Amino acid sequence: MRILRTDEARFAGLPDYPFAPHYLDVEPNLRMHFVDEGPAHASPVLMLHGEPSWSYLYRHMIPLVAEAGHRVLAPDLVGFGKSDKPAAVEDYSYERHMxxxxxxxxxxxxxNITLVCQNWGSLLGLRLAAEHSHRFSRIIVGNGMLPTGEDPVPAVFSFWKAFASHSPWFPVGRIVQLGTERTLTRAELAAYEAPFPSADYKAGARAFPRLVPVSGDDPSGEANKDAWRVLEKWRKPFLTCFSNGDPITRGGDRYMQRRIPGAHGQPHITLRGGHFLQEDSPEDFARIIIDALKAEMAA
Known part of the structure; x- marks a missing residue:
């Protein structure tokens, strides 16, 4: 497996991203980067990004949650951000990411983790919480789901999958902008492109859409069904925090609210914004997390 590593200089001076880097090898010679802010002794809040973003997506939320007294960890998935990037699309699979x-x-x-996840962060995070439930105390999902391949996918997703697989042009910053209602600055667009100095570095981003289970015989479908069996008995707090402008995940919040016992009676909320609600409503999203943790401390 050929592994690429983005030069640290490409991340110098990014707007609103002052966080010290942390690295951990998840395979020999394959390192994952993560942000680790706030008191080291505090219970962790794990923020998982999706496609084709990286921990930069949470830059406005991390300080707010950390300043409220919580430890915030935001890893870059392998293939994204400051993490290493296997060079071939075939190097990536759902199970390998897991x-x-x-x-x-x-x-x-x-x-005692509070999981905060969106997009592919939900496909990985919900599996992670189900398979290691003893490590998690709460789940907050924004614009995400855990598909098993049994339900039809929106037409917009089929188009996205074809584009990611076949288009010679894969403009990461513009893709994030398409999923964001507010206009990103030129510097913010450049920050989303920073991990990818050339097309060779984008294999992980191109791979994700084709890894979503879309049929009953998908290799990850059975593992996701097993995860759902755990989630259907999940009685710890489960909150949804979706936006009002995401055509891909619309309705997923109500589906999970009905199916997961821990979602019953929780203060679910719909925020303003597109698919990347961390860009459109970061303060409100952070407030949901902080209030949920306050409720635990009060109880």
Whole structure:
């Protein structure tokens, strides 16, 4: 497996991203980067990004949650951000991403975790929480789901999958802008492009759409069904925090609210914004997390 590593200089001076880098090897010679802010002794809040973003997506939320007294960890998935990037699309699979993330989680020995996830962060995070439920105390999902391949996918997703697989042009910054209602600055667009100095570095971003289970015989479908069996008995707090402008995940919040016992009676909320609600409503999203943790402390 040929592994690419983005030069650290490309991340110098990014707007609103002052966080010290942390690295952990999840395989020999394959390192994962993560942000680790706030008190080291505090219960962790794990923020998982999706496609084709990286921990930069959470830059406005991380300080707010950390300043409220919580430890915030935001890893860059392998293939994204400051993490290493296997060079071939075939190097990536759903199960491989799960293995990398599990190694990271277990090596840091995180416990009493509040999971915050969106997009592919939900496909990985909900599996992670189901498979390591003893490590998680709460789940907050924004614009995400855990598909098993049994339900039809929106037409817009089929188009996106074809584009990611076949288009010679894969403009990461513009893709994030398409999923964001507010206009990103030129510097913010450049920050989303920073991990990818050339097309060779984008294999992980191109791979994700084709890894989503879309049929009953998908290799990851059975593992996701097993995860749902755990989630259907999940009685710890489960909150949804979706936006009002995402055509891909619309309705997923109500589906999870009905199906997951821990979602019953929770203060679910719909925020303003597009697919990347961390860009459109970061303060409100952070407030949901902080209030949920306050409720635990009060109880």
């Amino acid at each position: 293995a990398w993330l599990t190694t990271w989680l277990e090596t840091l020995d995180l416990r």
